[in-house]
Amino acid sequence: MAAFTAPARQLLIFTRLQTRCCAFAAALLSGVALSALLPQLPVARYDLLLGYGLLLTLIFRMSGWESGRDLAVIAVCHAIGLAFELVKVSLGSWSYPEPAVFKVAGVPLYGGFLYAAVGSYVCRAWRLLDLELTGYRPRATAAVAAAVYANFFTHHWLPDFRWPLAVLLGCVTFGTWVSFRVGDARYRMPLALSFALIGLFLWLAENIATYLGAWSYPHQLHGWQPVGIDKFGAWSLLISVTVVLVAMVRRR
Template sequence: MLSLNAPFTDLLTSSFRRLLAFAWGQTRACAFAIALLSGVAASTLLPGLPVARYDLLVVYGVLLTLLFWLRGWESGRDVAVIAVCHVIGLAFELVKVALGSWSYPEPAVLKFAGVPLYGGFLYAAVGSYVCRAWHLFDLELVRYRPRATAVVAAAIYVNFFTHHWLPDARWPLAALLLAVTAGTSVRFTVRGARLRMPLALSFVLIGFFLWLAENLATYVGAWRYPYQLHGWQPVGVEKFGAWSLLISITFVLAAATRPRPAAGTRALASN
């Protein structure tokens, strides 16, 4: 009886340890985001200062970026991806804030059209997560279609602007994203084991945790939705779907900067 149960017990123990290792790796990948949100939360506790809180957070975000680069936690290539995420995020913020989707109610010097420059670091944190996860888990794409995925991701980004004036194509674009990523998987390493996950599933899982992070970010005052101006309320669950789509943009940017495997290696990986 013991001999029959031993392999099963060993399997459970090994799986549990692998799950813990995966969770710890994900936490490490979120280091920039955790540090940034901690800084946002801590800034609400500061006494009255001659410098606006949003402006202090810009300096804090720059220092965080330099620290991660100088410590070697992020490469120069990663910093470039993160910078692009910052710019794309700021463009997104400018349109959404102008349309009243959400707001940054506090004053600041480093603020343009209602958007503080630190707002871009919230998107940079997502870029940092993807880049660090790539290194920490030794990510490898199998049967990835870079051009088709990039086109759909770009269309998703544009739709988040145009749906204010044109019909919302979110659901058709979600179907297209599923189509172009069908058969695409992400291979990653946890405790020496090489595992695989469908790329579309990874978008959904990341989107869920970004939705949780957004709830935390609004709770500590990173920004405010109109219904949160007079007291915090949970972020609507529809944002979960929005993040699951938006993460494709960050992923495409990060994937474009990774060296491609040789043809023979790629063929072997797809088997």
Template sequence: MHPITASTARFLRRLALFGWTQVRACLFAAALFCGMALSTVLPGLPVARYDLLLGYGILLTAAFLVLRWETRREAAVIAVCHLLGLAFELVKVRVGSWSYPEPALTKVAGVPLYGGFMYAAVGSYVCRAWRLFGLRVTGYRVRATALVAAALYANFLTHHWLPDLRWVLGLLLLAVTAGTTVHYRVGERWCRMPLALAFTLIGFFLWVAENIATYFGAWSYPSQLGAWEPVPLSKWASWALLISVTFALVHALVARKAPRPSGADPGSGTHPRPGAAPDPAAAPDPAAVPGGTVPDLGGTVPDPGGTVPAHGGTVPAPTPPVPPPIAAEPSPARPPGG
């Protein structure tokens, strides 16, 4: 095969694998959107559609846990995203940013309780993508990024009464994530991407998802009450900033607890460098050595049969012990007079 054709075929295979892994990461969101779409065509529902979607979301969450498609820790993060989303919705609906025009028994201050599942779906995507791609982050400023993400969340709630600082905070987010790289595995190949670019791309797809959700009547912007129209493109920037909140949560509660993948750099702390071979000169963990003693890696380990080199070389077979010479049996005493 021609070298160009071979490299193109490898690229297309990796691209297809990357796309399939993304589909798997979006499984919760896809199932949620399918439920929304189906609820618009079901005739004669016995309960309000928003109430039905709340029950569907709860069953979906339980199914993912029972099937072990999500861990308990991931489910806890998703629940936090749900609560943060509900708080966000309560403020936004009150000030008229968007609305839920349909009736429901499970509405609080105009917000149906199922509304938090949209944010839970974002949390599920980040958790599953982190696990399925084996995500690792280098150069990540934990506290600075978390503080800016929290400030962004607060600003989106308070800018209706206080000055809107989203662009200032957006520049701060670019500053604290400068030099931060996301490493992810596609098959056996490690790839990397700047964290700021990852936020931008995720924000775009969340904007696309928001268009789908509003089309199926999950909620409506004021301009969509008469007839559906695309969500303003400015929401792309809003989602690109807000995704930092979910990312910081997942990193703090899930990613830092995850086991390190094989091939990670043991000297990189909590953020290993993917693809690096283990250092053959790295000292073993004393806790993993019986007795808690680590032999000197630069010397030799005594052995009954000689010495065993610490690294490299061959290990000689132990020399069997030589038995002591057997003394000659004394001649029987000559009988007297013999």
């Protein structure tokens, strides 16, 4: 019985820690869900979500759930995300069909909070799970992550190097392990595997978010349909940018 209860207990602890790591993302997604149920209001839904995101940020900072250093990383993720959105929406990759006052070039300013939530998750996981990287190559990994981010823009005009970059990311992270603490025990996994696992959950979250009308892909404008599985791969690559940013701050 002890051989069974010990792993089960560790799984429960890990689940509880992951829930705490996802607190900002869960609160944000809950706000999106609630906003979809609200009656017609004089304030646009996207503007309400902007105010809600700012309020969440303030609450998390004042409560000590996010440190000043975490907040700086999250702000950078927000800015990077908005830049990403501005380009992608202008090219028709997806859209925000509802009106809003705080909307620039078709992108509501609340859209950056979706990327900020990912930054919050990585920052909180680093602290709550006591993450450590071994065999990490900061310069090489950062260079590939930057190329991954750039390719999401340039593939609209140049060849798409997504698969070569995925292979290159696997090469530069080969031998890099991320260790984490659950209770009194430490575990580890390849960093590349953590990218894939986070990418999977982000793809699932994206399906929920689009179902709630947070944004819409072209194939969803006339009725919700699942987000393509290719977005799982895209998120698995894109998460490397956030991890590199957080690792850079932590190393300093």
